[in-house]
Every structure is written in C-alpha cells, then in structure tokens.
Amino acid sequence: METGYNRNVEEFREKEYPMLADAVYLDHAGTTLYSKSLMERFTADMMGNLFGNPHSASGSSQLSTHRIEDIRLKALRFFNADPDEFDLIFVANATAGIKLVMEALRECDGGFKYGYHRAAHTSLIGVRENAVSSQCLVDLDVERWLSGRESLVDEETGSKTNLFAFPAQSNMDGRRLPLSWASRARKLNNSTSTTYTLLDASAFVSTAQLDLGDANTAPDFTVLSFYKIFGFPDLGALIVRKESGAILQERRYFGGGTVDMVLCVKEQWHVPKAQSLHESLEDGTLPFHNILALDAAIATHKQLYGTMDQISQHATFLAQRLYDGLANLRHSNSEPVCVMHSHGFNSKPSPHMQGPIVAFNLKNSHGAWVSNTEFEKLAAVRKFHVRSGGLCNPGGVAACLNLEPWEMRQNFSSGFKCGTEADIYGGKITGVIRASVGAMSTKSDAEAFISFVDEFYCETVTSPPVSPLSVSQSLGHLFVESLTIYPIKSCGGLEIPPETGWEVRPEGLAWDREWCLVHWGTGQALSQKRHPRMALLRPMIDFEGGLLHVRYQGTLPQGLPKEISVPLSENPAFYSGSESKKSLSSRVCGEAVVTRMYGKKEINKYFSEILGVSCVLARFPAGGSGFGTRHSKAHMQKHQRPKTDFVPDVPGTFPAPPTPPDSDSEVQKRPILLSNESPILAINRASLDALNEEIIRSGGKPASASVFRANVVLASATSERQEPYSEDHWTGLRIGRQTFQMLGSCRRCHMICVDQDSAEKNEEPFVTLAKTRRFESKIFFGSHMCHIPSKELTKEGQYPTIRVGEVVLIES
Numbered sequence: 001m002e003t004g005y006n007r008n009v010e011e012f013r014e015k016e017y018p019m020l021a022d023a024v025y026l027d028h029a030g031t032t033l034y035s036k037s038l039m040e041r042f043t044a045d046m047m048g049n050l051f052g053n054p055h056s057a058s059g060s061s062q063l064s065t066h067r068i069e070d071i072r073l074k075a076l077r078f079f080n081a082d083p084d085e086f087d088l089i090f091v092a093n094a095t096a097g098i099k100l101v102m103e104a105l106r107e108c109d110g111g112f113k114y115g116y117h118r119a120a121h122t123s124l125i126g127v128r129e130n131a132v133s134s135q136c137l138v139d140l141d142v143e144r145w146l147s148g149r150e151s152l153v154d155e156e157t158g159s160k161t162n163l164f165a166f167p168a169q170s171n172m173d174g175r176r177l178p179l180s181w182a183s184r185a186r187k188l189n190n191s192t193s194t195t196y197t198l199l200d201a202s203a204f205v206s207t208a209q210l211d212l213g214d215a216n217t218a219p220d221f222t223v224l225s226f227y228k229i230f231g232f233p234d235l236g237a238l239i240v241r242k243e244s245g246a247i248l249q250e251r252r253y254f255g256g257g258t259v260d261m262v263l264c265v266k267e268q269w270h271v272p273k274a275q276s277l278h279e280s281l282e283d284g285t286l287p288f289h290n291i292l293a294l295d296a297a298i299a300t301h302k303q304l305y306g307t308m309d310q311i312s313q314h315a316t317f318l319a320q321r322l323y324d325g326l327a328n329l330r331h332s333n334s335e336p337v338c339v340m341h342s343h344g345f346n347s348k349p350s351p352h353m354q355g356p357i358v359a360f361n362l363k364n365s366h367g368a369w370v371s372n373t374e375f376e377k378l379a380a381v382r383k384f385h386v387r388s389g390g391l392c393n394p395g396g397v398a399a400c401l402n403l404e405p406w407e408m409r410q411n412f413s414s415g416f417k418c419g420t421e422a423d424i425y426g427g428k429i430t431g432v433i434r435a436s437v438g439a440m441s442t443k444s445d446a447e448a449f450i451s452f453v454d455e456f457y458c459e460t461v462t463s464p465p466v467s468p469l470s471v472s473q474s475l476g477h478l479f480v481e482s483l484t485i486y487p488i489k490s491c492g493g494l495e496i497p498p499e500t501g502w503e504v505r506p507e508g509l510a511w512d513r514e515w516c517l518v519h520w521g522t523g524q525a526l527s528q529k530r531h532p533r534m535a536l537l538r539p540m541i542d543f544e545g546g547l548l549h550v551r552y553q554g555t556l557p558q559g560l561p562k563e564i565s566v567p568l569s570e571n572p573a574f575y576s577g578s579e580s581k582k583s584l585s586s587r588v589c590g591e592a593v594v595t596r597m598y599g600k601k602e603i604n605k606y607f608s609e610i611l612g613v614s615c616v617l618a619r620f621p622a623g624g625s626g627f628g629t630r631h632s633k634a635h636m637q638k639h640q641r642p643k644t645d646f647v648p649d650v651p652g653t654f655p656a657p658p659t660p661p662d663s664d665s666e667v668q669k670r671p672i673l674l675s676n677e678s679p680i681l682a683i684n685r686a687s688l689d690a691l692n693e694e695i696i697r698s699g700g701k702p703a704s705a706s707v708f709r710a711n712v713v714l715a716s717a718t719s720e721r722q723e724p725y726s727e728d729h730w731t732g733l734r735i736g737r738q739t740f741q742m743l744g745s746c747r748r749c750h751m752i753c754v755d756q757d758s759a760e761k762n763e764e765p766f767v768t769l770a771k772t773r774r775f776e777s778k779i780f781f782g783s784h785m786c787h788i789p790s791k792e793l794t795k796e797g798q799y800p801t802i803r804v805g806e807v808v809l810i811e812s
C-alpha cells in the first residue's frame with residue numbers, strides 16, 4: 001500500500017542532495033532544498049553567457065531582458081496561468097508581494113477594510129496596520145460573509161474597498177483552506193463595494209499544484225516564494241489577475257525602471273510605464289540573477305520530479321506515515337506521547353484538505369508538557385531539523401493551544417518572546433513543534449524521526465504521580481473551607497467557586513492583588529483602614545472576555561456606570577501616556593520598577609467618586625519581568641510595609657519577611673527559611689471560633705471570617721474540635737497536592753474592624769484580640785505561608801492549583 005510514494009527519490013537522493021549527509025531534514029515548510037543538478041545547471045548558464053543589467057541597449061543587457069521575459073512566461077505556465085489573463089511581478093519574497101498589494105490598496109478612496117483568516121502568516125496579519133478597519137476571521141465568519149449575512153469587517157467605515165486575505169495552506173498545521181473562497185468573494189461585488197482577494201500560496205505551492213487555469217475563479221492577487229518550491233533561488237512572485245490589476249496603479253511610490261519620464265528640477269512630474277503591470281511595479285534593478293536561476297530551477301524540477309501532483313502524492317503519503325507514527329506512540333501507562341494539531345490526517349487522507357505538515361506537542365506520562373526548546377536542543381544534537389515555537393502563525397498557534405490574548409500578553413510581560421527559552425507558562429505551552437516533508441523526503445526520514453521521539457520521549461517506566469490526599473487518609477485533619485482572592489488590593493474579595501482549581505503562582509494565588517488604587521497626590525496605595533468603602537468594590541474576573549469587572553455594592557454616586565471593566569491583558573495602550581506620573585509611582589515603591597497607571601478617565605473617575613478621594617487604578621508589573629527585581633509585586637508590598645526591626649538570625653541569608661495582603665501588619669520575628677515572594681494568608685476556623693466565643697462572652701458582635709481578608713480559610717474536617725491557635729506552631733502544610741511553608745503569624749491593626757459587607761467600622765474583633773492575642777504590644781491573627789513549587793514534571797507541577805474542599809495536612 002504505497003500509493004503515491006516515489007521510489008526514484010531514494011535513488012537520486014544521495015547524489016542530488018549531498019548536503020543532507022546524515023541529517024534528517026523535516027523543515028520543508030521553512031524552505032525545501034536545492035538539488036545538485038539545479039546548482040550545476042545555474043552555474044553553467046552563468047558561466048556560459050554574458051548577462052548585463054536588463055533594460056538597456058547592449059547585447060548583454062538585451063540577453064538578460066529577453067531571458068527575464070521568457071522566464072516570466074514559464075513561471076506563469078508553471079501555475080497554469082494564461083499570460084493574457086495574468087501578469088507576474090517579480091518580488092523579493094511573498095512578504096514583499098503582500099506589501100505591494102497593501103501599498104496600492106491604502107491609496108483607495110476611503111482606504112480599505114481588511115479581513116484575514118485566523119490561519120494567516122504574520123506577513124498577512126501586518127497588513128491590518130494600513131487598513132481603516134480589520135478583523136481576524138474563522139471559517140464560520142468567512143461563510144457568513146460569503147453568504148451575504150454579514151459584512152467582512154464589523155466596523156462601518158466610509159470605505160468601499162475590501163481586501164480578503166487567506167493562506168492556501170497554513171504554514172503552522174498544514175491545513176488547506178477552500179480556494180473557492182476567492183470566486184465566491186468576487187460574486188459579492190456590486191456598485192457600492194468591491195472585494196479583492198489576496199491568496200498567500202507560499203506554503204501550498206511547496207508540495208501542490210497551484211492551478212490558475214480559470215481566471216474567473218482565481219484570486220485577484222496570489223503571492224508566493226520560489227525557494228519554497230525549488231529550494232533556490234530566493235525570489236518571490238505576485239501573480240495578478242489582469243482584470244483586477246488596475247488598482248495596483250494606485251500606489252504612490254515609483255522606483256527606477258517603473259517610469260517613462262520623471263521631472264524633478266523646477267517641476268515634479270512623472271509618467272508611469274503603461275505597457276504592462278509588471279513594468280510599473282518592479283522597482284529598481286530586477287533580481288535578474290535570481291530570475292535566471294528560476295529558469296534552471298523549473299527545468300531541473302521537472303526533470304527530477306515530473307509534476308507537482310506527483311510531489312503532492314509523495315509528500316502526503318510520507319506525512320500521513322509520520323502523523324500516524326507519532327499519534328500512535330504511547331507511554332507505558334498508555335498515555336499518548338504526542339498531542340497532534342494537524343487534524344486533516346485524522347479523517348481520510350485528502351490532499352485537498354491537508355498539506356504535508358505535522359504539528360504537534362509532546363507530553364510526559366503524567367500529562368505535563370515537554371518544553372519545545374528542550375526538544376529542539378536534543379533534536380539538533382541528533383541532527384533532526386524541525387521547527388518549533390510560534391512559527392510566524394500567531395492565530396493558528398493560539399487556537400490550537402487555547403491561548404487567550406491576555407495570557408499571551410501575560411506571557412510576553414513575564415519575559416516570553418519569540419525565540420526565547422522558557423515556553424511553558426501557567427500550565428500551557430506557548431508554541432508547537434512542526435515536522436514538514438517535501439519532494440526529496442524519504443520513508444527513512446519519517447521513520448528516523450518517529451524512532452527518535454520514541455527513544456527519548458516515550459516513558460517505559462512511569463512513576464505514579466503523587467495522588468491528592470483523600471479524606472479517609474486524614475480524618476481529624478483540616479480541609480479548605482474557602483478560598484478568596486483580592487484582585488484589587490484592599491478592595492472586596494472574590495470567592496473561588498468550590499469546583500474550581502485555582503492557580504498558585506510564585507507570588508501568591510493567581511490574580512491576588514494584581515491591581516491597586518493609588519492616591520493621585522501622594523502615590524500611596526489606598527487602604528481600607530482609611531477608606532472602608534473599598535470593601536464594597538467587588539471585582540469579578542471574566543476569563544473568556546479577558547476582563548476584570550468591578551461593581552460597587554453601596555449607593556452609586558450619580559452618573560457613574562453600574563460596572564467598569566479593565567482588560568486582563570497587559571496592553572501598554574491601556575496605561576497612561578508619556579506624562580504618566582512616573583515620579584509618583586516610583587515613590588510608591590522607591591524602585592525603578594513601578595506600577596502602571598491606567599490612563600482611562602472613566603476608570604479613575606469611577607473609583608475617585610465612589611471613595612471620595614482622587615485616585616488612579618494601577619497594575620503591578622507581571623512577576624519575574626526582569627527589570628532588575630524578580631517579583632516587583634512582592635517588592636512593592638515589602639516597601640509599603642511599616643518599618644520593622646526584623647533581623648534575620650543569620651545575617652544576609654534570609655530575605656526580609658513578606659508582608660501580609662493588606663500591608664497593615666507584619667510578620668512575627670522568627671527565622672524564615674524561604675523566599676519572601678509568596679504571601680498567602682491563611683486563617684484557622686478553630687481560632688476564629690475561639691475568638692468569637694470570647695467576643696460573645698464580653699457582649700460584643702462576633703466577627704465574620706471575611707474581616708481577616710484571608711486567602712485560605714481552614715476548618716476541621718470532623719466535628720472533633722481543633723486546638724485554637726495551633727497554627728502558631730505549624731511549620732508547613734499540604735493542601736491537596738501542594739506544599740506550603742509557614743512564614744509566621746500575621747500582625748493586625750484595626751482594619752479588621754471593617755465589616756466587609758457594609759463597610760461599617762466596629763470595635764470588634766480588634767478589642768478582644770488586643771486582650772487575648774497581644775505579644776510585645778503587637779496583635780496577631782492568621783498565618784502567612786508560601787507555596788513550594790514541586791520539582792515533579794506533572795501537569796499539576798506545571799500548573800499548581802488548590803481548591804475548596806481539599807484536605808490539609810499539617811507539619812509541625
């Protein structure tokens with residue numbers, strides 16, 4: 001069953017591709033390889049002829065000119081395009097072709113609206129910056145638009161011109177998109193609007209026949225790079241359907257070779273060349289040596305491979321084998337080794353829907369991601385040539401890895417950029433691995449790669465991952481009664497719903513005190529102590545919409561909206577401009593790292609009017625952003641802490657203790673063994689019960705757990721009563737699978753007297769605490785702790801979470 005496999009390739013492979021030697025080259029989507037015959041034919045042509053700069057009268061120049069025009073026709077014919085109906089403009093690469101189209105369209109009356117498919121290469125996406133409005137589309141959007149139910153781009157502008165761009169094949173996962181979109185788009189044209197179609201055929205043409213045989217159904221503009229087909233030369237083409245070509249004359253720039261006459265002294269006037277489209281668009285001296293090489297490339301390619309259809313069958317056959325081999329790899333606990341992203345191989349192999357690109361990621365036997373950068377390093381040592389990362393295809397990668405925009409921003413802010421080392425954040429991997437085959441690939445390439453993955457990434461002995469503690473194991477122990485985060489420092493809490501596993505990050509619970517309100521004048525962060533109404537500002541996190549919503553529970557001042565929202569995304573555009581109060585924010589923490597102030601008037605007005613104090617919303621820079629301090633959030637909290645006389649037992653060994661969530665308290669003097677970067681506050685229900693008994697005895701109003709603004713409330717799992725204040729002696733905790741180190745008790749001030757539901761101030765529980773829990777004139781309630789990251793390579797290790805109901809074990 002070797003349908004489509006070309007045995008000849010094995011025969012000539014060693015001779016034609018000596019540079020492969022013992023390498024396994026699986027990056028044909030990056031570029032395919034040039035054959036020895038091609039290079040020899042090109043060299044012979046160069047040595048045997050005298051080529052001058054084209055377009056002048058000398059014999060050598062004329063030779064170049066004539067050859068270029070012949071090669072232009074050959075290239076058109078290669079794509080079955082009739083020279084009467086199409087023109088081909090030589091450009092540096094596909095990207096240059098895209099820019100040429102963009103340069104013309106932006107000169108249209110009213111500019112142009114731009115719709116591009118989510119599978120688009122970065123080079124297509126960049127066009128949006130020149131459009132009056134733009135939109136990224138998925139199949140459904142395209143279908144709705146083509147069936148006339150929706151416009152291409154939602155936003156209404158005065159523009160009558162649309163540009164719709166899509167790749168014929170995704171360079172990320174090899175999906176082939178419907179070429180019929182081009183002709184269907186044309187049918188929508190009427191007197192009020194014209195849509196031009198731009199097909200990025202770069203990845204497609206590498207292993208498939210682009211057929212422009214019917215000018216009526218062809219895209220208006222098609223771009224591609226020849227090195228993707230032939231390996232050489234580095235040259236691109238923009239193929240224009242002549243009927244739609246006039247629009248390209250709109251571009252303003254003219255380069256040498258594109259004009260018949262130019263006046264520049266005293267008068268400014270020029271006449272574009274008008275004979276053919278390509279004459280007016282090919283700026284400067286053509287890459288004529290490259291064009292001559294294209295001649296050799298086309299001829300050699302035909303000689304070695306016959307037709308593109310033959311290549312297509314060969315490559316599809318190999319890619320399917322590669323896909324099946326990887327998809328079937330199993331760890332000894334039967335968990336899959338590879339997570340596959342190229343879905344076209346799943347169904348019946350069909351070259352109409354899937355190109356020979358296999359995109360995937362690796363997981364270990366516990367379901368944790370294997371870092372792509374690690375994989376790449378090992379692959380390089382073993383001489384496998386594959387690509388990994390974002391692959392210049394942001395939409396495709398985000399879609400298959402479920403990355404939300406705010407996560408990508410977050411990742412970016414915490415140091416992730418294209419081409420950097422770390423690639424797993426918050427339990428998600430940020431790039432894919434791509435293996436792509438081409439005309440000169442062989443079965444042994446595919447097999448060697450599968451064996452490599454099998455050898456290094458298939459685990460034959462799998463240690464059982466640590467299981468979460470079950471209740472029966474720990475009768476008489478504690479469990480997590482509730483989890484709360486305070487997205488805006490000192491404002492209302494957000495209770496984590498019982499069934500939700502909440503991420504524990506190095507700097508605390510995810511989204512805990514990510515924002516704060518800063519006094520406009522002094523730069524100090526506002527606190528409930530002075531502004532009790534802050535308790536009534538209730539935040540909500542909407543992960544799908546990527547927004548933090550804030551509502552006020554009290555009586556809203558007139559004219560304010562019910563709710564305001566800020567993006568979770570770290571978009572610099574949301575923050576104040578250049579006159580942002582830098583000096584102000586630097587006083588907050590006394591460091592070069594500053595919080596970022598939101599510039600939006602509505603947001604700051606909302607908080608200022610409710611609290612009756614002029615303030616701005618600010619965000620802490622993401623943890624580990626590398627501005628000379630590891631976790632600026634922890635830093636800022638440290639700097640806001642009231643002065644303490646804390647002296648570590650071993651000077652220089654221990655960092656200063658963390659401050660509690662609302663910075664109005666400090667840590668009891670005791671040696672601290674770990675970092676100061678994980679301020680999580682826990683309280684024990686047994687201690688609260690004991691405290692409330694005291695309060696009731698003296699006739700006061702019992703305190704709710706919420707006044708202590710803890711992140712974690714622990715309670716007894718049985719009716720057996722826990723010893724109150726036993727937490728003073730704990731050294732560590734295990735919550736579910738996660739381990740925490742206790743850092744000391746939390747010092748309290750009268751902020752705990754603010755009722756979190758009414759914002760009213762009471763006497764209790766401060767008064768009773770002062771009587772019962774005072775040590776060296778300081779008052780303590782609750783404990784600080786920090787998470788100890790697991791070294792285990794498990795899903796949970798990469799994305800540590802805790803949840804309500806989990807069992808808690810105590811170390812003391």
Ligand SMILES: *Cc1c(COP(=O)(O)O)cnc(C)c1O
Pocket residue numbers: 029093094095096121123167169170171200201202203204225228236
């Ligand atoms: C390779 C590729 C490009 C970019 O080609 P350049 O030669 O870098 O301009 C664009 N789109 C797709 C689909 C590609 O595969």
